[in-house]
Amino acid sequence: MLKISLEQWRMFHAVVEFGGFNQAAQGVHKSQSSVHNAVSKIEDTLGVKLFVIEGRKTVLTKEGEMILRRSSYLLDEAKKVEAIGVKLSQGIETQLRIAVDEIFPRALLYKALEMVSEQFPLVKIELIESILGGGAEMIENDEVEIAISPSSLGAGNSESLCYIQFGAVASPNHSLHAIEKPLTLEELKSHRQIVVRDSSTMDNKHRTNEGWLEANQRWTVSHMQSSIDMIVNGLGFAWLPLSLIDPHLKDNRLKLLRLVRNNERSAQLFLTFKDGDRLGPVARLFLREIKALCLGLTNKA
Template sequence: MLKVTLEQWRMFYSVVEYGGFNQASQGVYKSQSSIHNAVGKIEQSLGVKLFKIEGRKTVLTEAGELMLRRAKLLLEEARDVEAIALTLSRGVETSLKIAVDEVFPRALLYSALEQVSHLYPLVQVEVVESILSGSSELLADDDVEIAISPFHSGAGFNESLCHVVFVAVASPLHPLNTLERKLTLDDLKSHRQIVVRDSSHGAKESQANDGWLKADKRWTVSHFQTSIDMICKGLGFAWLPLNLIEEQLEGGRLQPLPLQENAKRYAQLYLTFKDGDRLGPAAKSFVEALRVQCQSLPEA
């Protein structure tokens, strides 16, 4: 028999989460005495002191810090169990939310979604397009069930899905494409680079400027299509995903830069989700269809 209930651990965690007993009572809609009693029973049952008073603040003891980490894992696991049970009770899910990095080949995405729609025509699908760590953030915040991202998820399932080739390009009339010689990276620094920003709200500056050469001139945009349009008009250069610019290359609106080195770059994309047991039939079908589609891609 367990000495401490899950609800008592939840009350303990709420004191830390909300910053005090009074704040916790308002946050979880429990009386302050109920929360004090719950914490007191934990301390009495386990023989540890969880909190101490410093001035006017209630702070964790060393034992409380350790218990907090364990309690957090326990509560997260309990929520996962309930979520899995809810998925099982519902059968086929009514909706599926997927975060997809904009560089992922659209033809593969559409084909996988078409297969899911054929099997589960009533499932509503929402695709959220993102840049860099945006997909990972959406997954971490439980805004989507599945993410296709260039970053590993901090926890859960991570699978190498495919790689994307980036090509350094500019307009055929851009000065960099009229020098009639091989270019160095130093040649690029005096020209405007078009950078696509990280769509994550918590992106660090280093992520937001991923791929930037420290050029003297820089324009930052939110979507790859904007970058493509600008570069086609001769407004700058960039490394762009090959799968997004094949039409512009064939039509002569974009031209690869004749770099001595680093003319191509490669980005690995990952299929990520938190817990496979929480995925419904439609989500699992999408994952399998995506894997099959990506098997047709050439190796890096």
């Protein structure tokens, strides 16, 4: 039998969050004596002092800091259990929000979504296209339930889905194709490169731009299709997903560059969600279908 209740732990965290007993009482709509009694119960049970008063400030002791870290996990898990219970009581979800990186093959995505829609025709599906870290960021901010992204959130949160092949390309009329020998990195740097901007909202210092070589000339765009259009129109070169540009390669609107090395690159995509137990039957079906469809891509990597 637990000697300390979740409510008492919640009062302890409220004192830390609001910066004092009186402020915590106002923040959680409890009497100040209730908050004091809850914290005193924890201190008496554990035999440690959690707070000291320094001037007008209520400050955590070293023991309090350690207890705070440990009890945070306890409260987080309790919130997850409640969320799972709510999800179970609701049954089938009414909507499914998915963030998908723009490099993911659209044919596979549409096929998976159609399979989901056939079984759950009334479920609203919201598809958000992202670049690089954007999808993982949306997962962390609870803006979507599932993300297909090149950014992994670590073990337990992300699993490998597939590898996407990239090729260095330019318009057939681009001056790079007039060079008769295989191209070096330095030769590429002297021409304009088209890169795609990270769609996450992190500061510019931590954003990444797909495939940038630090070329002397660079145009940055927000969508993969813009990059493809610019390359087709002879405005630069770029590494582009082969699955997206295959029609352009076949009708000779784009042509692969001959490079000394790294003619093709691959990018790993991850299937990411916060807590599998919180996913409803619609989300679970999408996960099964998209993983099955991507087996072929994984085997080719």
